[in-house]
Amino acid sequence: MAKITFIDHDGTKRDVEADNGLSVMEAAVNNMVPGIDADCGGACACATCHVYVDDAWMGKTGEISDMEETMLDFAEDRRENSRLSCQIKISDDLDGLVVTTPESQH
Amino acid sequence: MTAETQPEVIVIVGAGHGAGQCAASLRQEGFEGKIVLIGEEPYLPYQRPPLSKKFLSGELTIERVYFKPADFYATAEVDVRLNTRVTEIDRAAKEVVTTDGTRVAYDKLILTTGSRVRELKAPGAGLKGIHYLRTIDDVEGLKTDFHAGKRMVIVGAGYVGLEVAAVALKHGLEVTVLEMEPRVLARVTSPEVSQFFHDVHTEAGVNILYGHAVTEFKGDGHLQEAVLSNGSTMQADIALIGIGILPNVELAEAAGIACHNGIQVDEVCRTSDPDIFAAGDCTEHPNPIYGRRIRLESVHNALEQAKTAAAAALGKEKPYAQVPWFWSDQYDLKLQMAGLNQGYDEVVLRGDPKSRKFAAFYLKDGVLIAVDAINAAPEYMIGRKLIGEKARVAPERLRDINVNMKEVADS
Ligand SMILES: Cc1cc2nc3c(=O)[nH]c(=O)nc-3n(C[C@H](O)[C@H](O)[C@H](O)COP(=O)(O)OP(=O)(O)OC[C@H]3O[C@@H](n4cnc5c(N)ncnc54)[C@H](O)[C@@H]3O)c2cc1C
Ligand code: FES
Numbered sequence: 395m396a397k398i399t400f401i402d403h404d405g406t407k408r409d410v411e412a413d414n415g416l417s418v419m420e421a422a423v424n425n426m427v428p429g430i431d432a433d434c435g436g437a438c439a440c441a442t443c444h445v446y447v448d449d450a451w452m453g454k455t456g457e458i459s460d461m462e463e464t465m466l467d468f469a470e471d472r473r474e475n476s477r478l479s480c481q482i483k484i485s486d487d488l489d490g491l492v493v494t495t496p497e498s499q500h
Numbered sequence: 501m502t503a504e505t506q507p508e509v510i511v512i513v514g515a516g517h518g519a520g521q522c523a524a525s526l527r528q529e530g531f532e533g534k535i536v537l538i539g540e541e542p543y544l545p546y547q548r549p550p551l552s553k554k555f556l557s558g559e560l561t562i563e564r565v566y567f568k569p570a571d572f573y574a575t576a577e578v579d580v581r582l583n584t585r586v587t588e589i590d591r592a593a594k595e596v597v598t599t600d601g602t603r604v605a606y607d608k609l610i611l612t613t614g615s616r617v618r619e620l621k622a623p624g625a626g627l628k629g630i631h632y633l634r635t636i637d638d639v640e641g642l643k644t645d646f647h648a649g650k651r652m653v654i655v656g657a658g659y660v661g662l663e664v665a666a667v668a669l670k671h672g673l674e675v676t677v678l679e680m681e682p683r684v685l686a687r688v689t690s691p692e693v694s695q696f697f698h699d700v701h702t703e704a705g706v707n708i709l710y711g712h713a714v715t716e717f718k719g720d721g722h723l724q725e726a727v728l729s730n731g732s733t734m735q736a737d738i739a740l741i742g743i744g745i746l747p748n749v750e751l752a753e754a755a756g757i758a759c760h761n762g763i764q765v766d767e768v769c770r771t772s773d774p775d776i777f778a779a780g781d782c783t784e785h786p787n788p789i790y791g792r793r794i795r796l797e798s799v800h801n802a803l804e805q806a807k808t809a810a811a812a813a814l815g816k817e818k819p820y821a822q823v824p825w826f827w828s829d830q831y832d833l834k835l836q837m838a839g840l841n842q843g844y845d846e847v848v849l850r851g852d853p854k855s856r857k858f859a860a861f862y863l864k865d866g867v868l869i870a871v872d873a874i875n876a877a878p879e880y881m882i883g884r885k886l887i888g889e890k891a892r893v894a895p896e897r898l899r900d901i902n903v904n905m906k907e908v909a910d911s
Contacts, residue, residue: 437553
């Protein structure tokens with residue numbers, strides 16, 4: 395179980411609780427967090443679940459696969475701390491995670 | 501929109517991907533009236549793509565295939581009626597009629613009836629062990645026969661058939677795929693890409709037989725043997741039929757709504773009845789990028805049309821103009837396809853298929869119309885953008901892997 399905070403591009407914060415093993419994308423969809431469409435449902439095929447991970451957490455969100463890396467590379471407004479939220483698996487280590495959704499997804 | 505035309509009740513028929521999105525979009529658009537969502541399956545709207553992938557392989561539980569959690573419908577105040585089939589649209593009374601005779605009044609009606617599997621008509625097709633794959637229940641049925649060591653015959657080498665072949669092989673089944681055409685994925689891709697998938701599957705251990713159809717299934721209650729069109733027979737314990745789908749248009753058709761290869765809609769998903777809209781697999785719709793009417797079988801289309809239909813039902817015109825796209829997972833391969841390649845006059849390969857990372861670009865009169873990308877996200881992402889722009893691209897630049905895809909776009 396982890397608490398995750400989603401911040402909108404305009405600063406609105408939403409805290410959600412999610413079970414270990416789910417993805418951060420699923421935590422967002424299950425709690426109706428706007429800004430994460432997740433068209434492909436987590437298949438790493440659409441890049442509509444792009445988030446910016448708070449710098450303090452970047453190291454804990456796990457490896458970025460080649461596929462995710464290249465998808466991100468061509469996503470709108472990619473930054474150093476960009477991730478596809480469907481590829482971040484929730485664990486106790488991520489309790490307190492903070493991510494921001496990009497403006498382009500709103 | 502003026503107050504007097506604001507609808508009070510919107511009914512959504514069908515409870516698939518498109519329906520779930522419609523309900524969500526209606527609320528996002530600010531609709532405060534009543535939403536009734538009626539579906540014949542016993543499940544809340546769910547995602548079908550995992551059915552032939554991670555749900556079949558057991559990597560995903562049922563909760564994780566739902567489109568939205570149950571809470572969503574309560575919070576959004578959507579009146580969900582499952583296990584309920586709509587049997588008639590009474591356009592004069594503006595009501596739909598369900599199986600038990602209940603009449604539900606609507607101001608606006610959105611049809612997301614999707615599609616159903618095409619059935620194989622052959623003697624013995626009703627034997628146990630013969631399966632289709634469209635619904636959660638289909639997968640549950642398939643799983644009862646899906647065991648290591650079983651001999652499986654897959655009829656039809658489309659996406660669903662090939663995805664199941666990959667999962668089945670991993671589970672230790674012996675897999676034979678029968679295809680009438682001379683290549684796999686014949687309906688959707690080029691011979692070059694078909695060849696690649698043929699090689700991948702045969703190297704993995706799938707036996708693919710071309711030019712074959714099943715004329716009869718034999719068995720004593722349970723499938724034991726398939727008879728092929730050339731008269732030969734094949735031992736089989738389990739069969740999966742994946743020979744395509746048919747759009748569910750009958751409900752609309754019976755109500756006198758224009759249908760032809762799908763429920764006919766305009767660019768805002770309106771049918772021939774201005775109070776009735778349709779979205780997803782069941783529609784034939786205009787696509788401005790290709791300048792023709794098309795019917796699609798994809799999640800992206802269902803989601804985007806649902807957004808358009810929801811807006812239109814509230815009097816807002818948000819014309820649907822999207823580059824179609826689709827994905828498929830087989831083994832370690834992610835196939836992403838954008839655009840429609842029908843009518844291409846040149847195919848350009850970028851990268852070596854042997855490296856399991858390449859793309860096929862399709863051009864027509866020098867304009868990029870489609871791309872199939874295998875483990876090649878840049879080619880897919882940039883390709884999709886260029887297709888939307890109807891961009892002319894130089895084949896020699898596309899072909900040259902030393903030219904970055906971003907630079908291809910700029911040329
Ligand atoms: C195994 C499989 C794998 C797939 N993989 C992919 C993929 O990887 N990528 C991709 O983009 N697409 C994929 N697709 C296609 C995608 O799932 C469909 O395009 C999508 O589900 C279409 O959504 P829809 O809402 O239009 O219709 P559907 O999902 O078909 O939903 C329609 C619903 O309406 C119900 N219904 C119909 N008539 C009535 C009635 N009269 N009354 C009440 N209910 C009714 C049906 O029972 C059904 O539940 C796959 C499909 C399958 C089957
Ligand atoms: S949900 Fe599609 S890439 Fe994450």
